[in-house]
Amino acid sequence: MRQAIDLAIENVRSGGGGPFGALVVKEGVVIATGVNTVVRANDPTAHAEISAIRAACRSLGSFQLIGCEIYTSCEPCPMCLGAIYWARVASFYFSSTRSDAAGAGFDDSLIYEQLQFAPEYRSIPGLRLLPKDGLAAFQEWQQAPQRQAY
Amino acid sequence: MRQAIDLAIENVRSGGGGPFGALVVKEGVVIATGVNTVVRANDPTAHAEISAIRAACRSLGSFQLIGCEIYTSCEPCPMCLGAIYWARVASFYFSSTRSDAAGAGFDDSLIYEQLQFAPEYRSIPGLRLLPKDGLAAFQEWQQAPQRQAY
Numbered sequence: 001m002r003q004a005i006d007l008a009i010e011n012v013r014s015g016g017g018g019p020f021g022a023l024v025v026k027e028g029v030v031i032a033t034g035v036n037t038v039v040r041a042n043d044p045t046a047h048a049e050i051s052a053i054r055a056a057c058r059s060l061g062s063f064q065l066i067g068c069e070i071y072t073s074c075e076p077c078p079m080c081l082g083a084i085y086w087a088r089v090a091s092f093y094f095s096s097t098r099s100d101a102a103g104a105g106f107d108d109s110l111i112y113e114q115l116q117f118a119p120e121y122r123s124i125p126g127l128r129l130l131p132k133d134g135l136a137a138f139q140e141w142q143q144a145p146q147r148q149a150y
Numbered sequence: 151m152r153q154a155i156d157l158a159i160e161n162v163r164s165g166g167g168g169p170f171g172a173l174v175v176k177e178g179v180v181i182a183t184g185v186n187t188v189v190r191a192n193d194p195t196a197h198a199e200i201s202a203i204r205a206a207c208r209s210l211g212s213f214q215l216i217g218c219e220i221y222t223s224c225e226p227c228p229m230c231l232g233a234i235y236w237a238r239v240a241s242f243y244f245s246s247t248r249s250d251a252a253g254a255g256f257d258d259s260l261i262y263e264q265l266q267f268a269p270e271y272r273s274i275p276g277l278r279l280l281p282k283d284g285l286a287a288f289q290e291w292q293q294a295p296q297r298q299a300y
Contacts, residue, residue, distance in 0.1 A: 001279040001280045001283070002280065002283070005280070005283050005284050005286065005287055008284070008287035008290075009286060009287050009290050012287065012290040012291050012294050012297070013290065013294075015294075015296055018291065018300065019287035019288055019290060019291040020287070021287070038213050038236070038300045039213055039298045039300050041213075042207050042208065042210075042211055042212055042213045043204055043207055043208075043213060044203065044207060044213050044214065044215075044233060044236040044237040044238075044300070045195065045200055045203065045204060045233050045236070047236075050195055053194065053195065054193055054195060057192050057193055057194060058192065058193075060192075061192055062192055063188050063189055063191075063192045063193060063194050064194065065194075071279075073284045073287050074284055074287070075269065075276065075278075076276070077232055077236075078228045078229070078231065078232040078235075078265060079228070079229050079230075079231075079232025079233050079235075079236060080229075080232070081228065081229075081232075081261075081265060081276075082227055082228040082229025082230070082231075082232060082261055083194060083195050083229050084274060085228075085229075085257060085260075085261045085264065085274060086188070086194040086195070086197075086227075086229060086257070086261075087194040088194075088274075089274060090274070091274060091275050091276070091277065092274065092275075092276045092277075093276070093277050093278070093279045094269075094276060094277075094278055094279070094284070095278065095279060095280045095281060095282075095283055095284025096281075096284035096285060096287070096288065097278070100284065100285060100288060101288075103288070104288040104291055104292060105299055107235060107236070110235075111231075111232055111235045111236075112265070114235065115228060115231060115262070115265055116266070119225065119244075124234060124235060124238075124239060124240070124241060124242065125241050125242075126225065126226070126231075126241070126242045126243070126244060127241065127242075127243050127244075128225075128243070128244055128245065128247070129151040129221075129243045129244070129245060130151045130152065130155070130245045131245060131246075133151070133152070133155050133245055134155050134158070134223050134224055134244075134245025134246035134250065135246060135250060136155065136159060137155055137158035137159050137162065137169035137170070137171070137223050137224075137246070138169055138246065138250060138251075138253070138254040140158075140159050140162040140163065140169060141162050141168065141169040141254055142254060144162050144163075144165075146165055147162070148189045149255055150168065150188045150189055150194070
């Protein structure tokens with residue numbers, strides 16, 4: 001955890017981006033690190049955890065991180081928590097919380113709150129169109145002989 | 151929306167990946183598209199919406215998509231919804247729902263449920279370590295003269 005926090009601090013000092021750092025650990029060994037590069041990379045998804053997960057997957061040649069743990073300087077936002085679920089890591093560890101992040105001007109807490117509302121009632125509303133038509137994609141998937149679940 | 155669904159179907163037929171497609175639209179013009187490439191790219195974050203958002207940001211040279219809309223074949227999972235918030239799009243549109251996705255074997259609904267629990271009670275538990283130490287990163291950020299909020 002100390003290492004994740006140091007990455008976060010160093011990322012601010014070096015002008016790399018926001019105050020966030022993360023590590024992916026497998027069997028006690030750090031296999032990837034990540035820092036926030038949203039502004040520098042023009043990529044709103046370039047959070048520390050997402051970057052560390054992508055780097056770890058590249059390193060292992062796998063789309064899952066089974067048996068791995070993530071150490072992150074701050075509680076993951078919903079985007080990064082979703083990525084943690086999709087990567088199927090075993091567990092994660094954090095130091096600061098979503099409230100600490102809110103205190104520093106970041107939207108993590110707001111997004112957690114918004115997720116609890118139905119899509120149409122959120123501050124960024126999500127509306128349903130052609131509600132029957134999308135099922136055709138899932139039917140195609142169920143019938144695809146070569147499909148690989150993830 | 152028809153175009154997003156077609157992308158999803160074509161992605162399965164071509165063996166590209168999961169049955170999901172998305173578009174980013176600005177002022178009525180499609181500026182980027184994305185499909186699910188999780189397995190092919192060994193990247194658990196390569197969902198259609200994430201890929202479309204990253205491509206749109208590259209295209210605009212910006213880390214935000216203010217004034218843009220997203221059309222996606224299926225309701226965004228929490229990871230993609232988080233990305234939608236960070237990208238600050240105006241609104242989004244979807245056809246299938248998280249329940250439809252669950253019916254086809256995808257974890258979207260499960261992740262929405264898990265997000266409501268405190269980190270330590272989730273199926274992928276998140277535990278807090280060195281709770282005071284992470285604040286140093288936010289203090290560094292608050293004092294950084296060159297910091298750019300996002």
